[in-house]
Amino acid sequence: MLGQKSFIEKKKVEGAIERLRMFAPLEGYYLAFSGGKDSVVVKKLAEMAQVKFDAHYSFTTIDPPELVKFIKKYHPDVVFDKPKMPFLKMLQTRGFPTRQRRWCCEVLKECHGAGRKTLTGIRWAESTNRGKRKLVETCYKDNTKTYINPIIDWSESEVWEFIKSYRIPYCELYDQGFKRIGCLFCPMTYYKRRLAECSRYPKFVKIFINAFEKLYQLRKAQVNSSVNRWKSGEDMFLWWINSAPEKVEENGQIHFFP
Numbered sequence: 494m495l496g497q498k499s500f501i502e503k504k505k506v507e508g509a510i511e512r513l514r515m516f517a518p519l520e521g522y523y524l525a526f527s528g529g530k531d532s533v534v535v536k537k538l539a540e541m542a543q544v545k546f547d548a549h550y551s552f553t554t555i556d557p558p559e560l561v562k563f564i565k566k567y568h569p570d571v572v573f574d575k576p577k578m579p580f581l582k583m584l585q586t587r588g589f590p591t592r593q594r595r596w597c598c599e600v601l602k603e604c605h606g607a608g609r610k611t612l613t614g615i616r617w618a619e620s621t622n623r624g625k626r627k628l629v630e631t632c633y634k635d636n637t638k639t640y641i642n643p644i645i646d647w648s649e650s651e652v653w654e655f656i657k658s659y660r661i662p663y664c665e666l667y668d669q670g671f672k673r674i675g676c677l678f679c680p681m682t683y684y685k686r687r688l689a690e691c692s693r694y695p696k697f698v699k700i701f702i703n704a705f706e707k708l709y710q711l712r713k714a715q716v717n718s719s720v721n722r723w724k725s726g727e728d729m730f731l732w733w734i735n736s737a738p739e740k741v742e743e744n745g746q747i748h749f750f751p
Contacts, residue, residue: 521545523609531614
């Protein structure tokens with residue numbers, strides 16, 4: 494139970510539970526479970542509301558190993574929705590994703606939950622774009638899917654207070670400096686975050702470079718290929734990791750680690 498000194502208002506919890514019950518479909522919710530702090534809160538609230546749901550994790554194949562281990566250990570009921578093709582295999586034909594051309598989320602995550610009422614942990618406080626989201630909304634890419642965002646008005650401190658109050662297990666990466674948890678080397682994350690991930694996961698770096706080399710060789714064989722700006726697949730990968738407005742090159746050289 495929430496103590497008297499809890500930062501999160503009891504009304505917020507009760508309100509989220511009421512929302513879950515209000516929109517609950519007979520067949521149950523499709524709970525989009527990422528394994529992050531907001532997801533574990535929504536899953537706990539759904540259990541408290543006693544609404545029917547089936548939780549799904551969109552396994553991208555480039556997920557932090559600590560996250561995958563956490564989900565399997567503490568949420569064995571979560572279904573792993575695996576892609577038809579691993580991310581690094583798709584990269585060889587689609588090219589690498591960028592902030593302006595980010596195909597990965599649509600293919601690996603947003604394609605699930607069609608025809609269902611989908612629960613998410615989206616909150617207004619997360620970003621400017623998410624600040625425009627609604628409690629209930631129809632997916633603009635698939636009008637058969639409806640999003641229900643029960644904690645949309647919660648702050649980050651309220652999320653953590655709920656986790657602590659109910660002693661909900663969470664991924665260890667949060668205690669190791671990660672503010673948000675998602676795919677490795679995501680172009681939407683900060684430059685320093687990508688560099689930190691390169692340092693933390695050297696085996697993944699080697700796997701990525703190998704995939705980029707295959708992409709480079711395929712594109713190089715094409716006439717007037719844009720890959721001619723790079724010297725190799727590794728050079729392309731280093732540019733991709735460093736492709737942030739604040740720093741791409743320094744003294745004429747592309748840097749990998751700070």
